[in-house]
Amino acid sequence: MASNSSSHTHEHHIVSTGTYLLTLGALVVLMGLTVAIAQVNLPAIGILSGTVVNQLVALLIATIKALLVICVFMGVKWGTTLTKLWVIAGFVTLPLLFGILGDYCTRKYEQQPGWEKIEDGALPRISYENPAKPPADSSELNVKIRQ
Amino acid sequence: MSSTVITTDGLLPKPQAEEVNYLNVEHTISSWLLTGDHKRIAILYLISTTFFFFLGSVAAGLIRYELTSPAGVALESDTYNKVFTAHGVIMVFGFLVVAIPAVFGNFVLPLCIGARDLAFPRLNLGSWYMYMTGGSIILAGMITGGVDTGWTFYTPYSSMYSNTQVSLVLVGIFIAGFSTITTGINFVVTIHKMRAPGMTWFRLPLFVWAMYATSLQMILATPVVAITLLLVVVERTFKLPIFSPELGGDPVLFQHLFWFYSHPAVYIMILPGFAVVSELIANFSRKRIFGYHFVAFSSLAIAGLGFLVWGHHMFVSSQSMYESIVFSLLSYLVAVPSAVKIFNWTATMYKGNVRLASPMIYALAFLMIFTIGGLTGLFLGSAGSDIHLTATYFVVAHFHYVMVGGVSLAYMGALHYWWPKMTGRMYAEGIAKANAILIFVGFNLTFFPQFIVGYLGMPRRYHYYYFAPEFQAYHIMSTLGSSVLGLGFILPAFYLTYSLFKGKKAPANPWGAHGLEWETSSPPPVTNFLETPIVMDEVYDFDPVSEHAENMKALEKAEQAENTSEGQH
Amino acid sequence: MSAITETSDHGHGHHPGLHHQYEDMAQQTESYIVGMWVFLTTEIMFFGALFFIYTLYRWNYQLDFYIAHEHLDWKLGAFNTTVLLFSSFTMVMAVQSAQLKKRIAVMNYLGVTVLCAITFLVVKYFEYSSKFADHLYPGVNFATDAKAAFGEHAFEAGKLAVNMNHAQLFYGLYFCMTGLHAIHIIVGIGIIIALIRLWFNKANSVIHDYVPTEMVGLYWHFVDLVWIFLFPLFYLMPKPH
Numbered sequence: 018m019a020s021n022s023s024s025h026t027h028e029h030h031i032v033s034t035g036t037y038l039l040t041l042g043a044l045v046v047l048m049g050l051t052v053a054i055a056q057v058n059l060p061a062i063g064i065l066s067g068t069v070v071n072q073l074v075a076l077l078i079a080t081i082k083a084l085l086v087i088c089v090f091m092g093v094k095w096g097t098t099l100t101k102l103w104v105i106a107g108f109v110t111l112p113l114l115f116g117i118l119g120d121y122c123t124r125k126y127e128q129q130p131g132w133e134k135i136e137d138g139a140l141p142r143i144s145y146e147n148p149a150k151p152p153a154d155s156s157e158l159n160v161k162i163r164q
Numbered sequence: 165m166s167s168t169v170i171t172t173d174g175l176l177p178k179p180q181a182e183e184v185n186y187l188n189v190e191h192t193i194s195s196w197l198l199t200g201d202h203k204r205i206a207i208l209y210l211i212s213t214t215f216f217f218f219l220g221s222v223a224a225g226l227i228r229y230e231l232t233s234p235a236g237v238a239l240e241s242d243t244y245n246k247v248f249t250a251h252g253v254i255m256v257f258g259f260l261v262v263a264i265p266a267v268f269g270n271f272v273l274p275l276c277i278g279a280r281d282l283a284f285p286r287l288n289l290g291s292w293y294m295y296m297t298g299g300s301i302i303l304a305g306m307i308t309g310g311v312d313t314g315w316t317f318y319t320p321y322s323s324m325y326s327n328t329q330v331s332l333v334l335v336g337i338f339i340a341g342f343s344t345i346t347t348g349i350n351f352v353v354t355i356h357k358m359r360a361p362g363m364t365w366f367r368l369p370l371f372v373w374a375m376y377a378t379s380l381q382m383i384l385a386t387p388v389v390a391i392t393l394l395l396v397v398v399e400r401t402f403k404l405p406i407f408s409p410e411l412g413g414d415p416v417l418f419q420h421l422f423w424f425y426s427h428p429a430v431y432i433m434i435l436p437g438f439a440v441v442s443e444l445i446a447n448f449s450r451k452r453i454f455g456y457h458f459v460a461f462s463s464l465a466i467a468g469l470g471f472l473v474w475g476h477h478m479f480v481s482s483q484s485m486y487e488s489i490v491f492s493l494l495s496y497l498v499a500v501p502s503a504v505k506i507f508n509w510t511a512t513m514y515k516g517n518v519r520l521a522s523p524m525i526y527a528l529a530f531l532m533i534f535t536i537g538g539l540t541g542l543f544l545g546s547a548g549s550d551i552h553l554t555a556t557y558f559v560v561a562h563f564h565y566v567m568v569g570g571v572s573l574a575y576m577g578a579l580h581y582w583w584p585k586m587t588g589r590m591y592a593e594g595i596a597k598a599n600a601i602l603i604f605v606g607f608n609l610t611f612f613p614q615f616i617v618g619y620l621g622m623p624r625r626y627h628y629y630y631f632a633p634e635f636q637a638y639h640i641m642s643t644l645g646s647s648v649l650g651l652g653f654i655l656p657a658f659y660l661t662y663s664l665f666k667g668k669k670a671p672a673n674p675w676g677a678h679g680l681e682w683e684t685s686s687p688p689p690v691t692n693f694l695e696t697p698i699v700m701d702e703v704y705d706f707d708p709v710s711e712h713a714e715n716m717k718a719l720e721k722a723e724q725a726e727n728t729s730e731g732q733h
Numbered sequence: 734m735s736a737i738t739e740t741s742d743h744g745h746g747h748h749p750g751l752h753h754q755y756e757d758m759a760q761q762t763e764s765y766i767v768g769m770w771v772f773l774t775t776e777i778m779f780f781g782a783l784f785f786i787y788t789l790y791r792w793n794y795q796l797d798f799y800i801a802h803e804h805l806d807w808k809l810g811a812f813n814t815t816v817l818l819f820s821s822f823t824m825v826m827a828v829q830s831a832q833l834k835k836r837i838a839v840m841n842y843l844g845v846t847v848l849c850a851i852t853f854l855v856v857k858y859f860e861y862s863s864k865f866a867d868h869l870y871p872g873v874n875f876a877t878d879a880k881a882a883f884g885e886h887a888f889e890a891g892k893l894a895v896n897m898n899h900a901q902l903f904y905g906l907y908f909c910m911t912g913l914h915a916i917h918i919i920v921g922i923g924i925i926i927a928l929i930r931l932w933f934n935k936a937n938s939v940i941h942d943y944v945p946t947e948m949v950g951l952y953w954h955f956v957d958l959v960w961i962f963l964f965p966l967f968y969l970m971p972k973p974h
Binding site for chain 2 (some may be wrong): 753754755760763764767768771772774775776778779780781782783786789790793794871872896898899901902905906908909
Binding site (some may be wrong): 099106107110113114116117119120121122123124126127 | 357384417421424475484487490
């Protein structure tokens, strides 16, 4: 990167208005599509219920819209490699955050009784059908009290 | 009577013009407070982080004083809660996350890659103002009643029941978090785009690699805690429920989100420490770091794996058992890159030309203390043993070993190493060496007993332990040690300040170190280098053989000159 | 260490928009664009955490969220989406005009973008007002009239079929996420107005270099991106079985 005193302006790719208009058109059409599909109850596919299919389709369309905005409107398609790397970085780290779901998904497999997930709550709670019998006195505790 | 004027032209030596550097180019307050110069901003950070460190230490002193008696000494339970929260919040958000990156990253990073400044100088200044604003708001919260939730702000206590200044302090932390984010942005773009010609990625000093890894974590993790703390404020202020258990929300969700940041945060704190220690050990062993590529990639590995282990703070928080197993395994994995660094640093010193200057003593102390701290982290990372050790003083001792013994010692080492470069003055090396040993002794005296008393069952965040009066001996030892440690941290304020006025003027390269920052004058000129450097040799390219020969030749010449001049008289 | 020196040219011939720490405009431009994207990555993580909380609670309380969401008017949401998409288009046209150095066009496009943003906020105001009118704000008086708030679906065989607690969670999330998005829009309006002012005053920072305009554009497109995901998740929820 030896410095040459270049005074010519950057050879930056200038995107045509037509491309932008086409992209806008595509975005609006996709938006209409997502609204239309939301009115329809899609059938189930394999183990995915109809609700899930609907949601996945909506998210897919949203992703396509996002890609259009990122690549065309934000210019990433004509950007440098470094720019593309940093675009991806955020979307790669966010799924790591969704790893927290691993806790909530596996709570119901806990073997300890009383940690079953009650339908009415995200918290695991002691089942009130069989509350643990509280100890009658301290001699039943398995902790030795210091003198 | 006629007066005769005696001219002295040509008889007296001309007074040397003091060369213009970043310190003396302008003296006005606005030239400091509105500067874009990364070096001046680093000095601003130095003053503010020292101030926050001092305040946090006062809180620490209160804690140690309170714990000298089993029934507590002077504080009520509520007040004690506020004191340890203040200690945690000020130290973590006011000192540890900020200190090495903002002071030494800002000062040294552009110098050691050969740039004129960081990528975004005005953003850098904004970063300091955000830090000061956030810090001031935190202090305002501490003064107007304090916070008693602990620095971890667990819900639902912080979001619903605490009657203290939680919202104010959280807003302060939120703003200070943006300081971290903007610093990270600045460093990443600088390292990618502003390296000098010839400075390829693998010619970068390991300081830069670790700073890059730190910046990655700053950028990706800090926003998560920003939104989480903001949600707690929103829940307190507008009663918008997110973490409310009675509505079906999950308070443990807060813990997940909080630790998703706070675990990478501890790597944000320690990676710059690693950065500094790499530089110190290489330059004071006058040898290329053993396994340079491994150390460079281990920084990135720590940054990456650090995102995958947050659950090890939540083993007893009703987290699913299966999740705990996974996090336990991943926590053991993340210890591996840190161990790689320790081994490589040690191997660097083998057959190196080790010089025990004061920065090197700090680096060696770091090696010993961080190893203990890191290994005890493994006891805590194993879910089984953590059940017994969690929320005891064992945890407290572990994180103080890595944070104080790791980050703070690295900070002191960096301060002593780059002090001549930053200020252009040499300090009293003898006192500095003694001080380093004083800190090492005081530190171990303070925190090693805490491992033992924690293992024996002393809970953390308790200001009394009347149920176990036999712990008093350990606590008294710890408090005595903290006095020694406090002395060790205060003394540099004196001898370093003294050096500003009476210290010898420092040459460009007082340590004989390798790096672009040592190629320019001490203190550097405003644009860092008078001419853009072009890097031709590899990093840490010491050549002891030819340098020794040159030194011998210079010595011979000096002796000859002395002999001839003696012969003349 | 040897560093053969070479003078860097700060004399004649360098671009008027070049800042002192950069060697040439290509380096500066890429630095600014990458810097802006790094900031947007932090925003992705910022909003992403909220999307995660939404995912968690919706996955647990699907029916309650569905019934609660029925008060949201998808037509208003679709209108807002269109408005925001159009504002994205005018924003990118403003950037193109800045590249072509067409000052008046820049200011016009930026002005239309601001108008679109204000339209969005006005529609949001009406949406929020209708929520408050039906007591759909989390708190003690939440949904005192469930029939008016949620319609027929709220009842099944005469009994309340929706868990009011979970509905409060839904509205807590709704106000947090759309509120945070609205704050970003307000900040965006302020920034765009500041940009218009710079162009109006022919400030050197924007006349010679299109990158500041591009950076504002990137921020605005990000705001649009967030809404592209918010719209289907809040307004177009499929009915759970």
